[in-house]
Amino acid sequence: MATLSVPEPVPSPAEDAESIHAAVKGWGTDEKALINILAHRNATQRKQIELAYEELFNENLTKRLESELKGDFEKAIYRWNFEPIEREAVMAYIAMKKSFNFHVVIEIACVNSPNELLAVKQAYQAKYRHSLEEDVASHTAGDLRKAFSLPLQLLFALVSAYRYDGEDIDVRLAKSEAKVLQELIEENKLNHDEIIRILGTRSKAQIYATFNCYREEFGTPIEEALAGESADEFALALRAAVACIVDPHLYFVEVLHAALEKSDEDTVTRIIILHAEKDLGEIKEKFQKRKNVPLEYAVAKKTSGDYKAFLLALLGD
């Protein structure tokens, strides 16, 4: 359920481009007017506005906005204006090449369906002229990876995967792999080829079946079993991957909550922007239920100015 609201009837792309031009031209910028338009148009409409703006004013809208806006608001508008698949490709690139925030890559790899992930990888290749897998793999730098227990081998398996997307499952296999997972978790051997193989290659339906067997056989959900383990980077990555597969909405609730607590605007922006056109409604509902406070309220409390107004508009306020 998207939270994005589009007015009915919606102005034509040329009308919107004119209004945006009026908001940015001359001295100062009318940020409120920009939010009123951009935060209430879907990806196709935003693309058409960009084209209309280019045609009418012979100027690239993204560049103009970059020069007009600043801070978190500018970053948020910049990310928002991408086409959704391309946006995920750009976020993966930034995560691998600049911030090295491996959670972004885990989310993209584990929350998307196999064909959505493939589309992101294709967009990545079209934009950067090499593959996402190469960028993940070339971080591994030989034996350093193992020494530091960095989660790169796991990351690589997750991004490389082109999983089977059907519902067919193999119950016997689920049982035997639940046992494999349980033994390795008990021995605290999280960074083990077999865990990486199971999470990196099995279909989501098969992984759910395995996790169900895990809970039935060993009395604890695998998420809880993992939560008891050490908190090195590998364990954190593994927990994130499991959480993204088991219940992505709950995962985003927890990540948003933590990011708001520590004023990590990049993460707040990323999650709201990536989901406003998809499933931010479900995330909002779950946030309210889990945290006993509306997400809009939590966001409003921790942000300010145009950035705050923009996020709240995307949240459907």
Next chain:
Amino acid sequence: MATLSVPEPVPSPAEDAESIHAAVKGWGTDEKALINILAHRNATQRKQIELAYEELFNENLTKRLESELKGDFEKAIYRWNFEPIEREAVMAYIAMKKSFNFHVVIEIACVNSPNELLAVKQAYQAKYRHSLEEDVASHTAGDLRKAFSLPLQLLFALVSAYRYDGEDIDVRLAKSEAKVLQELIEENKLNHDEIIRILGTRSKAQIYATFNCYREEFGTPIEEALAGESADEFALALRAAVACIVDPHLYFVEVLHAALEKSDEDTVTRIIILHAEKDLGEIKEKFQKRKNVPLEYAVAKKTSGDYKAFLLALLGD
């Protein structure tokens, strides 16, 4: 360049189905008539014949042929009648689940373009309700793999790859990775993560550039450097992967030549059938040049009966 020849004008699918029915009905089978039709129709035409046969005689053509024919001829006809992408998926399945002939998987992974490989993986999933990667990965069985230096990690990387397919290359990277390869080959550390990473993730254009640097810097083509190394299964797999990337036609010439020498009909059938509609012409030319004998002659010398007649028909004789 295909070697398949289709008569002009070609009979209608219903006419072909009638002729096939006449060839198989009653006591005995007219194999010559079958070859005359099936070895001279392309994949689309064969599919239409199958549909027409089913409609006219309420019988599955593949099953009927299986019951009529036998030996290498039957196997060859069975493989030939698949749609090309599905055929590669079936061959990969047989290779992983039955014969464990990892060369088949290496060929499929390294000779196809990234999108062709993806299509094979999609056909595999549609047919077997799980992924090719799972079948390769589940052979790894934990630490056994490393102990036996089996090439499964390499195989897995090659099948998982969704390489960048463009021409852009990074010359500095090619130089540095040529050095990495040279050092590992010199130390005889073939089964090393870095070799697997380079061959498994880089685009083919980038790999060519790296191999060119290798030859220029170290005075030997990488194929030759690898040929001097030990002949364990990992080294064989690595050589096959490199050969499939460097010069697939030459690779197939060598494999065909060796298979004919030792009467390995499965391999002879596989290569002729997989390439008759694509590039068997180039393979024939190179065979003649390298082995000083026409491929048709070499095949005729080592095969017999209807099997021989069928292969020669596919070879364009």
